[in-house]
Amino acid sequence: xxxxxxxxxxxxxxxxxxxxxxxxxxxxxxxxxxxxxxxxxxxxxxxxxxxxxxxxxxxxxxxxxxxxxxxxxxxxxxxxxxxxxxxxxxxxxxxxxxxxxxxxxxxxxxxxxxxxxxxxxxxxxxxxxxxxxxxxxxxxxxxxxxxxxxxxxxxxxxxxxxxxxxxxxxxxxxxxxxxxxxxxxxxxxxxxxxxxx
Amino acid sequence: xxxxxxxxxxxxxxxxxxxxxxxxxxxxxxxxxxxxxxxxxxxxxxxxxxxxxxxxxxxxxxxxxxxxxxxxxxxxxxxxxxxxxxxxxxxxxxxxxxxxxxxxxxxxxxxxxxxxxxxxxxxxxxxxxxxxxxxxxxxxxxxxxxxxxxxxxxxxxxxxxxxxxxxx
Numbered sequence: 001x002x003x004x005x006x007x008x009x010x011x012x013x014x015x016x017x018x019x020x021x022x023x024x025x026x027x028x029x030x031x032x033x034x035x036x037x038x039x040x041x042x043x044x045x046x047x048x049x050x051x052x053x054x055x056x057x058x059x060x061x062x063x064x065x066x067x068x069x070x071x072x073x074x075x076x077x078x079x080x081x082x083x084x085x086x087x088x089x090x091x092x093x094x095x096x097x098x099x100x101x102x103x104x105x106x107x108x109x110x111x112x113x114x115x116x117x118x119x120x121x122x123x124x125x126x127x128x129x130x131x132x133x134x135x136x137x138x139x140x141x142x143x144x145x146x147x148x149x150x151x152x153x154x155x156x157x158x159x160x161x162x163x164x165x166x167x168x169x170x171x172x173x174x175x176x177x178x179x180x181x182x183x184x185x186x187x188x189x190x191x192x193x194x195x196x197x
Numbered sequence: 198x199x200x201x202x203x204x205x206x207x208x209x210x211x212x213x214x215x216x217x218x219x220x221x222x223x224x225x226x227x228x229x230x231x232x233x234x235x236x237x238x239x240x241x242x243x244x245x246x247x248x249x250x251x252x253x254x255x256x257x258x259x260x261x262x263x264x265x266x267x268x269x270x271x272x273x274x275x276x277x278x279x280x281x282x283x284x285x286x287x288x289x290x291x292x293x294x295x296x297x298x299x300x301x302x303x304x305x306x307x308x309x310x311x312x313x314x315x316x317x318x319x320x321x322x323x324x325x326x327x328x329x330x331x332x333x334x335x336x337x338x339x340x341x342x343x344x345x346x347x348x349x350x351x352x353x354x355x356x357x358x359x360x361x362x363x364x365x
Binding site for chain 1: 209212213228229230231232252254265268299300301304305306309310312313316341358
């Protein structure tokens with residue numbers, strides 16, 4: 001399959017997942033969240049983190065691995081201030097109560113990652129008739145590019161190229177509310193192409 | 198002193214890239230090294246600096262892509278040293294520092310994702326192959342790092358999301 005066709009197929013497959021993940025986020029944040037059409041790209045790109053403030057910007061989020069019929073990686077990243085707002089919303093506290101990531105914040109972000117990440121993985125499983133299991137979420141809190149780069153390395157170390165899907169969530173004011181990144185392992189690409197054909 | 202001179206130009210060295218500079222106003226920076234590793238080199242006599250941003254341990258005989266010449270530790274280090282020599286640096290005088298190779302995706306995945314550890318090992322081996330022992334290293338752990346080398350002074354700094362720049 002030509003790269004262009006692969007990108008097209010993955011964009012269509014991930015659209016439903018991103019919509020469902022956005023719906024999950026919307027429910028948790030208590031406001032409308034819009035989703036940019038997922039962007040599927042092949043190869044490493046330095047601008048993958050632009051939506052959350054650029055390479056060195058600090059993000060808080062969750063990482064999940066996918067196992068089952070295909071394997072891969074799911075990351076949900078928030079600019080830290082936005083993540084802390086989510087925590088306040090989820091915990092029913094006035095906005096601004098949580099000022100730094102602590103145990104409660106991390107547990108809430110883990111739950112957020114679980115709901116949003118699983119929504120994506122389940123949509124993928126339903127649409128493609130696959131059995132997929134999202135792992136429990138791991139809290140990640142670091143420079144955005146360090147996290148994205150580590151997923152690149154993990155995928156590329158298995159041979160083949162990296163195929164990464166990213167979807168930006170925006171709030172009612174058009175501000176970035178989160179960035180969802182999904183990357184299948186190279187060994188799963190063939191399988192995805194087969195079931196999507 | 199951790200802040201670069203105000204007229205400094207920061208040159209971002211992205212994933213798989215390398216940069217060589219003789220311009221004392223330049224600061225070469227590898228932002229957000231997760232499992233990636235940055236290798237900084239400086240020859241104090243010729244005042245040539247270099248920085249490579251390595252993603253993976255070994256090319257396994259594959260040719261590095263032109264757009265990511267320093268993707269692999271082995272071929273990346275070979276190229277970095279060659280370019281430094283071409284710019285007038287002496288391999289014997291090089292001060293080499295290494296930072297990165299963290300497991301940033303959490304302790305639950307650290308055992309599975311050993312890329313950072315493997316990168317560090319591959320870099321150690323390749324430098325040894327060239328007869329070079331790093332003057333300083335800051336590798337492993339769970340936090341991403343930014344590594345920069347100031348061409349004007351040869352000073353190298355590492356910072357993480359949680360800590361300010363420390364000289365390496």
